[in-house]
Amino acid sequence: MFKITHLQELESESIYVIREVAAQFERPAILFSGGKDSIVVTWLAYKAFYPARIPFPLVHIDTGHNFKETIEYRDRFAERLGVRLIVGSVQESIDTGRVKEEKGYNSSRNRLQTTTLLDTIEKYKFDACIGGARRDEEKARAKERFFSHRDEFGQWNPKNQRPELWNNFNGKKNMGEHFRVFPISNWTEMDVWQYIYAENIELPSLYFTHERQCFMRDGVWLAAEPCITRKPDEVVETKRVRCRTIGDITCTGLTISEADNLEDIIDEIAATRVTERGGRADDRRSETAMEDRKKEGYF
Amino acid sequence: MDSKGYLDMELLRFTTAGSVDDGKSTLIGRLLYDSKSIFEYQLEAVKQAAASRGNEEVNLALLTDGLRAEREQGITIDVAYRYFATPKRKFIIADTPGHIQYTRNMVTGASTADLAVILIDVRNGVVEQTVRHTCIANLLGIPFITVCVNKMDMVDFDQGRFDDICSQFTAMTHRLGIKSEVRFIPVSAKHGDNVVDRSERMPWYNGMSLLQLLESIPIGGAAASGAESQPLRLPVQYVIRPISDKFPDYRAYAGRMAGGALHVGDRIRVYPSGLTSTVTAIMQAEKALDEAHAPQSVSVLLEDDIDISRGDCIAGIDGLQPQVSQSLEAMCCWFGPDALQQGKRYIVKSAVSETVGMIKRVEYKLDVNTLTETAADTEVNMNDIARVQLRTANPMVVDSYPCNRTTGSLIIIDPDSFATVGAAMIV
Incomplete structure (x- = not known):
């Protein structure tokens, strides 16, 4: 009898969702962060339309505080898949006065990128932005839809989301409204890593162990880079670390690790019981931090 | 779990339903916790939340209650999806609330499920909501139902109480003509009896624990719904x-x-x-x-x-062919805040095509507590299920829902708000 593995089934579901986006929307885009989840989504889009090119661009919101490895990888990956790349700059939003840079030790551009993202959506008139969010990442995301409706202010209203039955997605919208679409909603962190392994997808080197200048804050190792102001008692040390998620430098926690290949990473994840978002400083602000940011239009 | 082994796993989607306070969130919390799918950080947050609210015991239910509104009200108000895995299978749980006004959420959660877990509080037996959950699971074509008779610890793990509930439930499924295959498990979600491991406190029970059952129920994702033997x-x-x-x-x-x-x-x-x-x-x-x-x-x-x-x-080219028709008979669950309007032009959408359609006639409403037909009252409001006649502007390519859950289903979209206001299953 024919058997399909869970990864094949998840892949099929995600490709189905991505093809629905291409069929139902006029101007979709993939929001690309350089992290493994958006890399997997882009890879799935590549497979969904092969041998045609992905029929929409990659959009990267660059906080200006990205690891240089992320930017190099992004450019190389886009070129390899033959997909158009659009970059929205948070620095530009700051320079033009659209947003104000946070000050102090815990300042981050993570929150500011919401404005840059919404401005970029507006500028290119994107009506569907595909993202790599997963429902297992955080409690507020457990109820997120594949097709997540946003009002004209980019806001997410948890009480006004459309029911999703079977595989029947309703992408209809009024002028000015748009959708966020999450094709890998049903994947877990482990599924993502296993898929990368099974498909042999190249990743940014940051995911593998490397030597880095780091310092500890609130129990999390952060990169010693100029964009984070260190407190006087925060000592810089050289550590062997890797990233479990990649975002803006100011909120990417580093894991002490010797894992230099995918098998080791998978074993490490199977053994660990600290969620990957636990390393993200932005979620720790309050118990419902994610829900608050989502309502404002954060991814 | 080694890298290679993991690549060989299957996927099972199931839905959970229960009445208020029958311990559904605790059961899911228990499955996640005992299968080590809960991270320390999440558990820590739950411990802190419990402490700040003055609760002494760590409440496993808090692991699954997502949005702030629900936390404040202490109830689950939408479908939430949870994930856990064992070396054999990955599981997707569609966790749905059990309140009377949320039939639509149960329908949503059930639409993609291969199995339904229905919880019954051993002290209360089969109640109205149990009947509704069973009817919806059956209506949505879920092939397997697992009845967890919960809170066995509250009745000293008494076999007689468990057996009574099994017979009540079986009598109900016979009366209602339920087609899904039913299994029963006595559990205590709070203490973990028969959830992941077999309980030693109920030696009279010879069956599998819930997790053992979830790991062994036949799937192949599609095969459970018969997709393999279905026509192409x-x-x-x-x-x-x-x-x-x-x-x-x-x-x-x-x-x-x-x-x-x-x-x-x-x-x-x-x-x-x-x-x-x-x-x-x-x-x-x-x-x-x-x-x-x-x-x-x-x-x-x-x-x-x-x-x-x-x-x-x-x-x-051979075998059962799809119907191509502008006149469709369907069972319709209504989701919209406004009542169904006969003769209004709605958008009717199958998985990949859409057209304009009208509900020409409401034949009867289904009382999901008794599975009886009520022809007298045909105003269809949110959470009602009705048998309707649809007429579409263009021919739709469809199958009957029992033949194929994808090509046999439609959603109804309000052309003014673009909200999904109904879900229809072709009869």
């Missing part, structure tokens, strides 16, 4: 046309297999046109396959240059 259905989602130097005349029809199997060399018929052709290749990106099965996403190349576009359906 491939709804065309998208036409891939690279128009490049390397692929000048390439034309592939992309979609997700909704039923049956497709092989290279098969003769196929396309609906609604009725044109026939032969499959020359089945592709998954660069990889050529010999055959495809539900629920795989593939793209298909045909021998003949025939006109096929999104919304068409590829079927086998």
Whole structure:
């Protein structure tokens, strides 16, 4: 009898969702962060339309505080898949006065990128932005839809989301409204890593162990880079670390690790019981931090 | 769990339903916790939340209550999806609330499930909501129902109380003509009895624990809903046309297999046109396959240059053929805040095609507590389920819902708000 593995089934579901986006929307885009989840989504889009090119661009919101490895990888990956790349700059939003840079030790551009993202959506008139969010990442995301409706202010209203039955997605919208679409909603962190392994997808080197200048804050190792102001008692040390998620430098926690290949990473994840978002400083602000940011239009 | 082993796992989707306070969230919390799918950080947050609210015991239910509104009210108000895995299977739980006004959420959660877990508080027995959950599971074509008789610790793990509930439930399924296959498990979600491991406190029970059952119930994702033995259905989602130097005349029809199997060399018929052709290749990106099965996403190349576009359906040349019709009979669950309006022009959407449609007639409403028909009152409000006659502007390619859950289902969209206001299953 024919058997399909869970990864094949998840892949099929995600490709189905991505093809629905291409069929139902006029101007979709993939929001690309350089992290493994958006890399997997882009890879799935590549497979969904092969041998045609992905029929929409990659959009990267660059906080200006990205690891240089992320930017190099992004450019190389886009070129390899033959997909158009659009970059929205948070620095530009700051320079033009659209947003104000946070000050102090815990300042981050993570929150500011919401404005840059919404401005970029507006500028290119994107009506569907595909993202790599997963429902297992955080409690507020457990109820997120594949097709997540946003009002004209980019806001997410948890009480006004459309029911999703079977595989029947309703992408209809009024002028000015748009959708966020999450094709890998049903994947877990482990599924993502296993898929990368099974498909042999190249990743940014940051995911593998490397030597880095780091310092500890609130129990999390952060990169010693100029964009984070260190407190006087925060000592810089050289550590062997890797990233479990990649975002803006100011909120990417580093894991002490010797894992230099995918098998080791998978074993490490199977053994660990600290969620990957636990390393993200932005979620720790309050118990419902994610829900608050989502309502404002954060991814 | 080694890397290789994990690549061999299957996927089971199930839904959970229960009445208020019967311990559903605790049961899910228990499954996640005991299968080590809870991270320390999440557990720590729950401990802190419990402490700040003055609760002494760590409440496993808090692991699954997501949004702030629900936390404040202490109830779950929407479908939430949870994930856990064992070395054998990955599980997707559609966790739905049990309140009377949320039939629509249960329908949503049940629509993609291969199995339903129904909770019964051993002290309360089969209540109205149990009947409703069972009816909905049956209506949505879920092949397996597992009844967890919970809070066995509150009745000293008494076999008599468990047996009583099994017979009450079985009598109900016979009376209502439930087709799903039913199994019973005595559990204590709070203490973990028969959830992951077999309980030593109920030696009279010889069956499997809930997790053992979830790991062994037949699947293959699609096979559980009979998709494997179903007639071939491939709804065309998208036409891939690279128009490049390397692929000048390439034309592939992309979609997700909704039923049956497709092989290279098969003769196929396309609906609604009725044109026939032969499959020359089945592709998954660069990889050529010999055959495809539900629920795989593939793209298909045909021998003949025939006109096929999104919304068409590829079927086998023999066997049961889909219906092509503008008049449809369906069971419809209403989701919209405004009552169903007969004669209003709604948008009727199948997985990959849509048209304008009207509900010409409401034949009866289904009382999901008793599974009886009420013909007198035909005002269909939110959470009502009704048998309706639909008329569409263009012919729809459909099957009966028991034949195929994908091609047998439709959603109804309000053209003013674009909200999904109804879900219909073709009779």
